[in-house]
Amino acid sequence: MTEPMIFDDETLMTFADGELDEATTLAVERAMETDDALMMRVATFMETRAAAHAAFTPAEPVPAALEESVRGMVERHRAAAQPTSNVVSLGAARTKRFAFAQSTWQLPLAASLATAIAAGFIGYQLGQGPGSAPADSDPGGFSNAEIASVLDSAASGDEVAIADGSGRVRMISSFKEQSGALCREYEVDRSAGASLVAVSCRDDGEWAMRFAVAAPAGGDGYAPASSLDALEAYLGAIEAGPALTADEERAALSEAAR
Amino acid sequence: MTSPPNDIGDQLIAFLPNMRRFALSLSRAPDIADDLVQQACERALANAASFEPGTRFDAWIFRIIRNLWIDRTRRQKTAGPSEDVYERQDLVGEDGQQVVDARQALTSVKEALDAMPEEQRAIVMLVCVDDLSYRDAAEVLGVPIGTVMSRLARARKRLAEMTGINPAPGRSTGARD
Secondary structure, X not given: OOOOOOOOHHXXXXXXXXXXXXXXXXXXXXXXXXXXXXXXXXXXXHHHHXXXXXXXXXXXXXXXXXXXHHHHHHXXXXXXXXXXXXXXXXXXXXXXXXXXXXXXXXXXXXXXXXHHHHXXXXXXXXXXXXXXXXXXXXXXXXXXXXXXXXXXXXXXXXXXXEHHHOEEEEEEEEEEOOOOOEEEEEEEEEOOOOEEEEEEEEEOOXXXXXXXXXXXXXXXXXXXXXXXXXXXXXXXHOOOOOEOOHHHHHHHHHHHHO | OOOOOOOHHHHHHHHHHHHHHHHHHHHOOHXXXXXXXXXXXHHHHHOHHHOOOOOOHHHHHHHHHHHHHHXXXXXXXXXXXXXXXXXXXXXXXXXXXXXXXXXXXXXXXXXXXXXXXXXXXXXXXXXXXXXXXHHHHHHHHOOOHHHHHHHHXXXXXXXXXXXXXXXXXOOOOOOOO
C-alpha cells in the first residue's frame, strides 16, 4: 500500500470552499478516490460550512427601532446632500409630472399612497366632505361656478384670475380617466393662504372635484413635495391616462361643451 | 428629490439583517449589536465616498462594524504574532452527542460558535454564513489571508467536534495542532 498524499487541513478546507488552485484541486480529487479518510475530512469542512450557514439563515429580523433609526439617518443624509429636497418648485414639479405624464401615469404607489392618507385630503376640509358632491361649495374659498368656467375653457398652461383678481387658477394638465371622463389637474391660489392642488372630472355635464390637497402657504409657487406625492398617488390609483396633448385637450374641451 | 437607485442608503437598509447578524456574532449582546449597526450606518453614510464601486459592499460595511467593535473593546490585538492566544483554549462538551437530529444540531452550532473565541466566530460568520472569500474576510479582519485560513480551519474542526458533524470516529487523519 502506497503512502497516501498528505494534505493539511487548510488545503482541504480551501478545496471544500472552492478556493483551491486548479492543480491542487486535481490532486485532492485524485487522492479522494482512494482515500476515504481524506474524503471524510473534506466532508467535515463542507458540512460545517453548510451547518453554520443554515443555523444563521435567514438573519433574524431587525428590531423596528433600529430600522427606523437607520431610515431616519439615511433620510437626513439625503436631505443634507440636497438642501431643497423637501420643497420643490411647483414649476419644476409640474414639468416633472408632465414629462412623466407623457409616458404613463403609472407611479410607485407604496410610499406615496401613505402620504396621501397622511395628508388627509386636506382640501376637502376647505369645501365638501369626501365623496359628497361638490355642489356649490367652494374650492379654496371660491365659487364653484367660476372655477368651472375656467375648467371649461382654459388650456393647460393658462393662468386665469378669478374672484376679481383675489385668486388665480393655473391649469396644469388634462387627462382621461379609466371611464373615459375628461379630468383636469389645476391649482387654485388665494392671494393669502394655502393654494389648492386639485383634480376635477367631467361628470354628467358638470365638473366634479375628485381630489384636492392644500399646499401650505407660501404663495410664491412653492409647495411641499408631499402634497404632490399625494396627487401622484391619487393619479396612479385611478389609473389616469396619459396627459392630453394641446390638440387633444382642445378637442376634448369642445366636445365636453357640446 | 431622487437618489441614485443603488445609493449607500438603500444598500444599508437592505443589508441591515446581515449587519446585525455579524455585529451579534462579535458582541453576543443584542443591545451592543444594535449600537454597532447604528454607528456603522452613520460612519458608512458619512464616508460613502470611500466606498469604491465595484468592490464588495458587504466586506466594506463588515469592516466598519469590525473596526467599531475593536474601538469599543479597545482590543490591541487585530493581527500579528499574538493572534492565536485565544485559540489555544480547549472546549469541552464534544463527547456523548454522536447522534443529534437536525434541529438540535442547528441550535448547537450557535452554541458552539458562542463558545469559541471571537476571532474564530467572526471568521466563520464571514466565510461560511456571509460567503465572503478568504481574501475579503482577511480585508475585513485586517489579518493576512494565511491567518484567515488557519483560524477558519481550526474553528470548523472544533465546530464539527462540538456538534457531532461527521464524527468518523477513529478515521480522522487530520494533523492535530
